[in-house]
Amino acid sequence: MNVLLADDESLVRSSLRSMLHDLSIPVQVIGEARNGEEMVELVRQRQPDLVFVDIRMPRLNGLDAIRRGKAVSPYTQWVILSGYSEFAYAKEALELGTHGYLLKPASPEELAQCMSAAVAEHKKTLAALNLEFEHMLVSLLHGTGPRDEMNLGPFFSHCEYHCVMFVMDSSRNDTDGCRRQAFDSDLQQMMNDLPQGPKSRAALLTLREGHLALIWARDVSAGSERDQLCADGKQVITSAYEQCVEQCIQRHSTTGFAIYALQTAGGSSCGIMQQQMAELQSLASLRMLLPDGQVYKLTDLQSHAIRPDVRQLAIRLDQLCRHYAAKDYVNYHKELTQIEQCLTTLHLWHGSLALDHVCRFMNRAIGAGLSPEHASAHWIRLLQQRGENILADTPSENNWQGDLVQRVMAYVDRHYMNDIGIGQIAGEMNVTPNYLSSLFHKKGGITFVKYLTKTRMLKAKELLLTRPNLKIQTVAEQVGYHSTRHFTKLFSEYYGCYPSELREKHRA
Incomplete structure (x- = not known):
C-alpha cells in the first residue's frame, strides 16, 4: 500500500515512517510533504493509496488540502493526524469522508488498527474497480455496450491494454473440467496477491470460443512527473502479471494437460487489443509447432505463419x-x-x-x-x-443427452448478457430447437427460458449489491435486457421486490 506523509514537523514524519516500517502490513512511503500545497502536488503526481495529514500546516491547512487532494486523486484514503481533539475538527474531517482521525502522538497499536482498516477498504475499492472493468470488457467484447472507450470515462480512454489467452489441450476429457478449474482458481489467487492500485485494472474472462483470458490495463495518461511514474508502473505491473502467468502454467502443465499462454503486444485502446486477440485466435493452431507450458507473444506465432x-x-x-x-x-x-x-x-x-x-x-x-x-x-x-x-x-444415448444439457447451461452462463435463444443454440449444436427445448426441460428439470431468466436475475442481484452507483438501466443492459421496464417486472416477480428496494434493504 502506497502512503504519503504530510506534516510540517520532520520529527513527526520520521516517527510515522518508522512505525509504519515496523508493521506486518506491506507499506511503502512514497513521499513526504511539509505543507498543504506541497501535499496536494505530490498527491496529484503520485496518486497514493493513503495520506496521513496534519490539520495545522503552513500555506494550506490539512482540511482544505484534503478537499483539493480528493479532486485530483478520487480513490485516495485520508487519515487526520493532529494534536487537536476538538469536536469541530473531527466533525469536519468526517464530513470530508476521511478514513480516520488519530491524535498525536499515535501509539503503534492505534496506527496498526488504522492501517488494517485502511487496507481492507483499499482491497474493497480495488475489487469494485476490477468488477467494473470486467463488465466493461464483457460489454465491449460481446457488443452489448458502448463500442468506444471514450464513452466509458477517463480511465478507459487513457489505457494500455494487455491480454494473455490460455489455450488448454488434454486427452483426458473426464478430468478437463477439474484441471481447468484448479488452474483458474490458482491464477485468480495469484492475481489477487499482486500489487494493484486504482490506476490499474485486471479481469479473468471466458471468451466466446471457450478460452480463458487474463486482461489487464494501466492508465498511461500524460502529465509531467506522473507520466514518468505511470511508465515505470506500467513496466512493473506488466512484468508482475507475466511472471504470474509463467509460474501458473508451469505449475499446472503436465504430460496429459498442456497449457499455452498467447500474449498480445499491448494496445493503446481496447479496440486494438481486440484486433490482436482476433489474430491470436486465428493463429492459435500454430501452437502445436511450439513447446507447451510457455508464454508466446503474437510475434512468435506470426513468425510461424509465413x-x-x-x-x-x-x-x-x-x-x-x-x-x-x-x-x-x-x-x-x-x-x-x-x-x-x-x-x-x-x-x-x-x-x-x-x-x-x-x-x-x-x-x-x-x-x-x-x-x-x-x-x-x-x-x-x-x-x-x-x-x-x-x-x-461413442457414449450411450442417455450420456449424450446429459452432455448436451450441460453444454446448453454452459453456453447460457457464458452468453447470458447477449440476445440468445434456444433456436440459436440448437443450430450451433446441430439439433432441432424443439428437440433441444424438450430435452433441456426433461433432463434439466427447468425450461430453457426459466433457466436463462434465473441466470440473469442472479447476475443482476450481484451487480446491484456490489456496484451501488450503477444505474438500474445499465444493470438491465449488462444482463441482457434492453427494456428497463421489462427487466424490473421480471426482477420483482423473481425476488418479490423492485431492484431499488433490494438495494435499500441491503444498505439497511
Missing part, C-alpha cells in the same frame, strides 16, 4: 482433434481427407524440433502414436485407425 502450407496443415490437424473430442466420426474423416492432400504437397521437415512438437500435440490430443520418423502415408493410416475408435467409444 509458410501458408504449414499454417494450413496446423489448422486442419487442430480441427481434426476437435472432431475427435466431439466424437464426430463423419467430419473427422472428411478433415482427414483434406490433411492427406496437404501432406502430399508439404515437405515434412524430418528431424526438426517443430515436427517433434506436432507429434507430441497429436498424441496427447487423440493418442495416435505418431512419430517424426514416420512417412506421411503412415501418419494417415494411424489417424484413420484412431478415427475408427470414435464409433467404438
Whole structure:
C-alpha cells in the first residue's frame, strides 16, 4: 500500500515512517510533504493509496488540502493526524469522508488498527474497480455496450491494454473440467496477491470460443512527473502479471494437460487489443509447432505463419482433434481427407524440433502414436485407425443427452448478457430447437427460458449489491435486457421486490 506523509514537523514524519516500517502490513512511503500545497502536488503526481495529514500546516491547512487532494486523486484514503481533539475538527474531517482521525502522538497499536482498516477498504475499492472493468470488457467484447472507450470515462480512454489467452489441450476429457478449474482458481489467487492500485485494472474472462483470458490495463495518461511514474508502473505491473502467468502454467502443465499462454503486444485502446486477440485466435493452431507450458507473444506465432502450407496443415490437424473430442466420426474423416492432400504437397521437415512438437500435440490430443520418423502415408493410416475408435467409444444415448444439457447451461452462463435463444443454440449444436427445448426441460428439470431468466436475475442481484452507483438501466443492459421496464417486472416477480428496494434493504 502506497502512503504519503504530510506534516510540517520532520520529527513527526520520521516517527510515522518508522512505525509504519515496523508493521506486518506491506507499506511503502512514497513521499513526504511539509505543507498543504506541497501535499496536494505530490498527491496529484503520485496518486497514493493513503495520506496521513496534519490539520495545522503552513500555506494550506490539512482540511482544505484534503478537499483539493480528493479532486485530483478520487480513490485516495485520508487519515487526520493532529494534536487537536476538538469536536469541530473531527466533525469536519468526517464530513470530508476521511478514513480516520488519530491524535498525536499515535501509539503503534492505534496506527496498526488504522492501517488494517485502511487496507481492507483499499482491497474493497480495488475489487469494485476490477468488477467494473470486467463488465466493461464483457460489454465491449460481446457488443452489448458502448463500442468506444471514450464513452466509458477517463480511465478507459487513457489505457494500455494487455491480454494473455490460455489455450488448454488434454486427452483426458473426464478430468478437463477439474484441471481447468484448479488452474483458474490458482491464477485468480495469484492475481489477487499482486500489487494493484486504482490506476490499474485486471479481469479473468471466458471468451466466446471457450478460452480463458487474463486482461489487464494501466492508465498511461500524460502529465509531467506522473507520466514518468505511470511508465515505470506500467513496466512493473506488466512484468508482475507475466511472471504470474509463467509460474501458473508451469505449475499446472503436465504430460496429459498442456497449457499455452498467447500474449498480445499491448494496445493503446481496447479496440486494438481486440484486433490482436482476433489474430491470436486465428493463429492459435500454430501452437502445436511450439513447446507447451510457455508464454508466446503474437510475434512468435506470426513468425510461424509465413509458410501458408504449414499454417494450413496446423489448422486442419487442430480441427481434426476437435472432431475427435466431439466424437464426430463423419467430419473427422472428411478433415482427414483434406490433411492427406496437404501432406502430399508439404515437405515434412524430418528431424526438426517443430515436427517433434506436432507429434507430441497429436498424441496427447487423440493418442495416435505418431512419430517424426514416420512417412506421411503412415501418419494417415494411424489417424484413420484412431478415427475408427470414435464409433467404438461413442457414449450411450442417455450420456449424450446429459452432455448436451450441460453444454446448453454452459453456453447460457457464458452468453447470458447477449440476445440468445434456444433456436440459436440448437443450430450451433446441430439439433432441432424443439428437440433441444424438450430435452433441456426433461433432463434439466427447468425450461430453457426459466433457466436463462434465473441466470440473469442472479447476475443482476450481484451487480446491484456490489456496484451501488450503477444505474438500474445499465444493470438491465449488462444482463441482457434492453427494456428497463421489462427487466424490473421480471426482477420483482423473481425476488418479490423492485431492484431499488433490494438495494435499500441491503444498505439497511
